[in-house]
Amino acid sequence: MADPGLFDAAAYQVEPAPVEKVSADRRRAQRQAAAIAAGWHPLGLALGRHLRLHPDAPRSDDRTTPGPRCGSCWYREVLGHHNRSYGKCTVEDGARISNGAGTDVRRWWPACRDYSPGDPQLSADAARYIPEAVHA
Numbered sequence: 001m002a003d004p005g006l007f008d009a010a011a012y013q014v015e016p017a018p019v020e021k022v023s024a025d026r027r028r029a030q031r032q033a034a035a036i037a038a039g040w041h042p043l044g045l046a047l048g049r050h051l052r053l054h055p056d057a058p059r060s061d062d063r064t065t066p067g068p069r070c071g072s073c074w075y076r077e078v079l080g081h082h083n084r085s086y087g088k089c090t091v092e093d094g095a096r097i098s099n100g101a102g103t104d105v106r107r108w109w110p111a112c113r114d115y116s117p118g119d120p121q122l123s124a125d126a127a128r129y130i131p132e133a134v135h136a
């Protein structure tokens, strides 16, 4: 004979809320956004050290806020690897470059303290030409 038990437990069982799966790329983007809000450059996360933002760089991931950004920095270069291209920071003789996605430098990122304005399509001397500084 089956044990009838004290009560029907099925009526009190609750379905667990679905756990949102977040990809590694999404988690990295969230950590990078938090670093920017705290005044640190997101590349520092991959380097394992704090990398201060440029004093004029925006402190949010709002891509329309004016200020210096990695995309206009002379040190950001697009490097090829296995038929793909990756934006990397070439300052510090390549110490900021790895094969991992963590050292990919987004053009919209707020600039770090080492920002140097220039167009990477130009020669190094031409890229450092800043008209405002000459005529000021």
Ligand code: SF4
Pocket: 041, 043, 069, 070, 073, 074, 075, 076, 088, 089, 090, 091, 105, 110, 111, 112, 113, 114, 115, 116
């Ligand atoms: S040196 Fe330039 S490219 Fe490199 S992280 Fe700083 S602003 Fe970005």
